[in-house]
Amino acid sequence: NAGVTQTPKFRILKIGQSMTLQCAQDMNHNYMYWYRQDPGMGLKLIYYSVGAGITDKGEVPNGYNVSRSTTEDFPLRLELAAPSQTSVYFCASKEGQHTDTQYFGPGTRLTVL
């Protein structure tokens, strides 16, 4: 199993551009999450999904959108990128409601200039 994969690894955007961060998992996990990690700030939850077709906001959802059309994929969309969205983005997945361990992808480092 590849686990949780994320693409791209790095990206530089100009202010106002849009992009989609890709996340996929091959473990048949129902729960998927998007976090952002800023230096010295830990990880903050952006959006999460408990299954295909079901998504909900986390702590810092403004400026982002998500969709979950399949169990495997959970893309994160940035519309009108702003410098405040410069961060490292991590996708994670968890098997189901009665399991606790979240498995993280390798991250996408995004810079907005």
Place this chain on the structure above:
Amino acid sequence: QQQVKQSPQSLIVQKGGISIINCAYENTAFDYFPWYQQFPGKGPALLIAIRPDVSEKKEGRFTISFNKSAKQFSLHIMDSQPGDSATYFCAASRRSGAGSYQLTFGKGTKLSVIP
């Protein structure tokens, strides 16, 4: 509102020493407390976790101590090695109710183990 407070922000320990990282939480509904380890350029990975029905859990050189009344938990790394140099995050979540199964992370501790 920061629900999980972690200290220290950075820690330098000599090889063979004990590394101790502390966390305090506010939400008494939390009932799952994991520690994640993150190496530079990588995603966090679960190191060890505890539930509030026990006061201590040990896995190899890593031990979690949990104090429910004080709402505190800590990670102890015995016989610290240079390979343990990483950033450690404590976290907490609840298994039912609003926000269930969402991890709330501390801000992280950068551990450096020097030879």
